[in-house]
Amino acid sequence: MKKFINDPFNLVDEMLDGFLAVHKKKIRKLEDVRSIARTDAPVAGKVGIVSGGGSGHKPAFIGFCGEGMLDAVAVGEIFTSPPPLACYEAVKAANGGKGVLILLGNYAGDVMNFQMSADLSAADGIEVEQVILTDDVASAPKGQENRRRGVSGAFLCWKVAGAKAAAGGSLAECKEVVERVNANTRTIGVALSPCTVPAKGSPTFVLADDEMEYGVGHHGEPGTERIKMMSLDDTVQKMMNEILVDLPFTKGDNVAVVINGLGSTPQIELYAAFRKVKSILDTEKINIENAYVGEFFTGLEMAGFSITLSKLDPEIKSLLDAPASTPCYTC
Amino acid sequence: MKKFINDPFNLVDEMLDGFLAVHKKKIRKLEDVRSIARTDAPVAGKVGIVSGGGSGHKPAFIGFCGEGMLDAVAVGEIFTSPPPLACYEAVKAANGGKGVLILLGNYAGDVMNFQMSADLSAADGIEVEQVILTDDVASAPKGQENRRRGVSGAFLCWKVAGAKAAAGGSLAECKEVVERVNANTRTIGVALSPCTVPAKGSPTFVLADDEMEYGVGHHGEPGTERIKMMSLDDTVQKMMNEILVDLPFTKGDNVAVVINGLGSTPQIELYAAFRKVKSILDTEKINIENAYVGEFFTGLEMAGFSITLSKLDPEIKSLLDAPASTPCYTC
Amino acid sequence: MMSESISNKQMYHIVETICDTIEEQQQYLSDLDGELGDGDHGVNMAKCFREVRKKVEPVADKDCGTILKTVGMYVMNSVGGAMGALYGTMFLKLAAECTGKTEVTLDDLARMFTAAENGIRTIGKAQVGDKTLLDTVAPAVASLQKSAAEHKSLTEALAAFEMAAKNGMESTRDLIAKMGRASRLGERTIGHLDAGATSCYFILRSFAHGVEK
Amino acid sequence: MMSESISNKQMYHIVETICDTIEEQQQYLSDLDGELGDGDHGVNMAKCFREVRKKVEPVADKDCGTILKTVGMYVMNSVGGAMGALYGTMFLKLAAECTGKTEVTLDDLARMFTAAENGIRTIGKAQVGDKTLLDTVAPAVASLQKSAAEHKSLTEALAAFEMAAKNGMESTRDLIAKMGRASRLGERTIGHLDAGATSCYFILRSFAHGVEK
Numbered sequence A, B: 001m002k003k004f005i006n007d008p009f010n011l012v013d014e015m016l017d018g019f020l021a022v023h024k025k026k027i028r029k030l031e032d033v034r035s036i037a038r039t040d041a042p043v044a045g046k047v048g049i050v051s052g053g054g055s056g057h058k059p060a061f062i063g064f065c066g067e068g069m070l071d072a073v074a075v076g077e078i079f080t081s082p083p084p085l086a087c088y089e090a091v092k093a094a095n096g097g098k099g100v101l102i103l104l105g106n107y108a109g110d111v112m113n114f115q116m117s118a119d120l121s122a123a124d125g126i127e128v129e130q131v132i133l134t135d136d137v138a139s140a141p142k143g144q145e146n147r148r149r150g151v152s153g154a155f156l157c158w159k160v161a162g163a164k165a166a167a168g169g170s171l172a173e174c175k176e177v178v179e180r181v182n183a184n185t186r187t188i189g190v191a192l193s194p195c196t197v198p199a200k201g202s203p204t205f206v207l208a209d210d211e212m213e214y215g216v217g218h219h220g221e222p223g224t225e226r227i228k229m230m231s232l233d234d235t236v237q238k239m240m241n242e243i244l245v246d247l248p249f250t251k252g253d254n255v256a257v258v259i260n261g262l263g264s265t266p267q268i269e270l271y272a273a274f275r276k277v278k279s280i281l282d283t284e285k286i287n288i289e290n291a292y293v294g295e296f297f298t299g300l301e302m303a304g305f306s307i308t309l310s311k312l313d314p315e316i317k318s319l320l321d322a323p324a325s326t327p328c329y330t331c
Numbered sequence C, D: 001m002m003s004e005s006i007s008n009k010q011m012y013h014i015v016e017t018i019c020d021t022i023e024e025q026q027q028y029l030s031d032l033d034g035e036l037g038d039g040d041h042g043v044n045m046a047k048c049f050r051e052v053r054k055k056v057e058p059v060a061d062k063d064c065g066t067i068l069k070t071v072g073m074y075v076m077n078s079v080g081g082a083m084g085a086l087y088g089t090m091f092l093k094l095a096a097e098c099t100g101k102t103e104v105t106l107d108d109l110a111r112m113f114t115a116a117e118n119g120i121r122t123i124g125k126a127q128v129g130d131k132t133l134l135d136t137v138a139p140a141v142a143s144l145q146k147s148a149a150e151h152k153s154l155t156e157a158l159a160a161f162e163m164a165a166k167n168g169m170e171s172t173r174d175l176i177a178k179m180g181r182a183s184r185l186g187e188r189t190i191g192h193l194d195a196g197a198t199s200c201y202f203i204l205r206s207f208a209h210g211v212e213k
């Protein structure tokens, strides 16, 4: 394992120290727990939007804490969900009196810890709702959507939730619009090489020089197939075939596309992938309204990328386009 | 070589197709050459700011083309400077009648090709000035600063030049302020693993499992030393020792810091590195006014990072803080 | 001969035994998790119980409830992950049922573990047979309840408890994972022990072994 | 026996010979560049001259100036890098001195290469001895000028030209690089041939070999 680290068990704290120092104008740390909030949280009279999860996915989650997106974020160890107290304090910090919406990925640890924080918050009289995000088509078959992992589609959900809350939406409205985005979003990922959790020291999987892990998760979870290397265009075609039929996306749909680097894939390859996605969608007469290419939800230094397609309606489109100002995303 | 590519010789064009489609609101392609410009270029009555160089450094250079930064960018093959015609068309596209400033890295190909484009532009009656950027302390000893490579300090130069031009600065003023930034900026890089130019197919260098390339260039150029792996803190300390004495930076100075990922180093490590930089500067009583952590100038998928320190004066500080809206940097 | 209750001193030894055992078994637990999950279970557990050892030392002389609550609060509030929630709940529930006690009888122990099992079921939503640590906990707790009802000696009860936990752990080998990361692998999980069920066996076994010290 | 001038048909053969030679030597050139630079010289050159072959075919029957200008325009405007600028300049300067000519004499050739050398010096700012392609060009051009002044036969002149280019290339082995990427390596560059000087030798040699066809 070659990494720029000191004691692996201090890495998340050291990262957070650096992150807080760089972005002190936008975010602050909460006391006693490893959670952050936008500097002006709670915003009175606004629904609070909270997320969180394991570290190692940067810019997710903390990079999207700020105006127009997340009010507070609970920070876990690498690939490990944050404890209930961190989630609970994040909810309290986000609570501006109009309720708090928690968005979380569908991972056992996140579900348990956020549920406990929701129970604690409810006992405090805070109105709390949760939406569990499930966009990864590779992680469970169609018909079992609620068993799927939440992956890079989360970026769209955070953006929409934050914008809806900023626009004065009620807790129920914010929840409804995120559920709508989640229901209309599909992602699939592929990897060429694994990542290594520093505290563990060995890679999450091993691939031969001519192999790809198809359907891989953001933590290096095994995919649905181990396939031979293919050209970029063939890889994208295979991924798109799977995504398009799953929702399905059809002629005339308006969509947002996210091409998300999983860690060490150069941007040059991500933009080349977008080119192929666009040419497929052009052929299918599916209209790209919003496009995002870069790193949004990584898995440490994994080489790979994911494609997310999300069917838009006018409200969702306008919420995506609403302003946001966070450490890692500004529009 | 494991990469998401089709024909390696088409990679730059495919990337550019994708890039233009994603960022069409901010940038457009120039006709007949591989160069881009902000959609509203040339901006009448504003000095034009042009840069360019080989591809594979994304978000540099094209990611910083837009309001408040670069007006036009010439795009080369991977790690190969663009031809004179591409540079010349970029200059023409940026020329709003008040002259054009070209910022380029100190690489033989860039120097020759931009010089030819400057000659062609001058023959057209366009007032052109060039500043050759030279921030990499590892690439030539002190006293031979003008032989040094231009690396991630370029990000600060582009930002300052763009802001000065946007503020109505004359060509001479824009040139002078960039020269001031360049003269006050020092960078050093370190790598844990190489990158592979797709058309070549083999890595730029080979390191043992316990080795780092210290003083590495953005193309994987050999550094000044091949050293044993060290902790992050020791690595940063060694780099800072070299940077601090070179300018030198001293007590009471106000500085901007850039921690730049070279490709596959996770953000978590970059922020942890910033933490150590900050603690060293705190001890030295050097004041961090601006901090930038992320990828600004990569070398494909190299694992590594560079530290840039730039001494600020009030004008430079305010130009760094001025608004910019480009595909990959907005403030 | 063992006394018919567990003293607070013994409870402290139990916690020490847990810490020692997890440390020894770190690699084994990670290897098991590597087969079906992300391979970090040993590291997670070892890091957790290394810290537990430090946290619990200052309260070594306190009552059983305080000792177990100290473990539970740390695990619940600092560890994170499914393990933090599940084992945090387990220790907090154990603690809540012996608040203030410097001696814990077999009846107490049965009540404590019944509460712990319920807590784990509530938060984890797993069923017996889902290939989780519940497959270790449930038969062990049932055995404890039976021993208590039959007024067995503490020694006998703990031996049966350990054996039931071991059988429960072993039972996961033939099961298909229904919860957590491993559940994505479906049938491929057959033939492998569940990592959480195994670490849970080591923890429960430490109650038997720790008392003997 | 060779005629005393190079026809446009022969000039086209020369260009074809350059393309063939670069293709053959691709790996060798990359290996040389790998020792002192970034290892892409062979790939860069091969890609360039594969395209040159296509670009020059449609003008195969045109005058020498048109043929060489077609090469030069492509290299200058499409290749990029130091090589694009330097070789682009070389071919454009060669072309400019034989505009409209279907026959090129030794005197013409000497004038063409003198212009090319000057162009390379102006744009590259290298000196002889800096371990660049100029170390190949300069002695070869000097030899051509001498042959022209001494009214040598074209055959003799081209043989001397090739030999001078070869010696020039070989001279780079003992030099310290002063320009380009390799210059950062200082003394470590001694003992290695310069990649650009070597590709330049292959190009100049093709003038001799191409005429023989």
Ligand SMILES: Nc1ncnc2c1ncn2[C@@H]1O[C@H](COP(=O)(O)OP(=O)(O)O)[C@@H](O)[C@H]1O
Residues within 6 Å of the ligand: A080, A108, A109, C033, C037, C038, C039, C040, C041, C044, C081, C082, C083, C086, C123, C124, C125, C126, C131, C132, C133, C134, C179, C180, C181, C194, C195, C196, C197
């Ligand atoms: N819902 C659940 N109820 C009970 N135990 C569970 C549940 N989900 C997961 N587990 C246990 O968690 C163990 C994995 O723990 P660990 O590797 O530390 O966490 P992670 O899966 O987050 O890496 C599994 O072996 C299983 O026994």
Ligand SMILES: Nc1ncnc2c1ncn2[C@@H]1O[C@H](COP(=O)(O)OP(=O)(O)O)[C@@H](O)[C@H]1O
Residues within 6 Å of the ligand: B080, B108, B109, D033, D037, D038, D039, D040, D041, D044, D081, D082, D083, D086, D123, D124, D125, D126, D131, D132, D133, D134, D179, D180, D181, D194, D195, D196, D197
């Ligand atoms: N200023 C210069 N003048 C003449 N030749 C040069 C100069 N700088 C570099 N060269 C030549 O360029 C060659 C390297 O070319 P190449 O590998 O294609 O480009 P790059 O160095 O950009 O990868 C060197 O071997 C050297 O002969």
Ligand SMILES: [Mg+2]
Residues within 6 Å of the ligand: A079, A080, C038, C040
């Ligand atoms: Mg884990």
Ligand SMILES: [Mg+2]
Residues within 6 Å of the ligand: B079, B080, D038, D040, D081
């Ligand atoms: Mg090169």
Ligand SMILES: [Mg+2]
Residues within 6 Å of the ligand: C033, C037, C038, C039, C040, C041
């Ligand atoms: Mg695990």
Ligand SMILES: [Mg+2]
Residues within 6 Å of the ligand: D033, D037, D038, D039, D040, D041
């Ligand atoms: Mg080269």
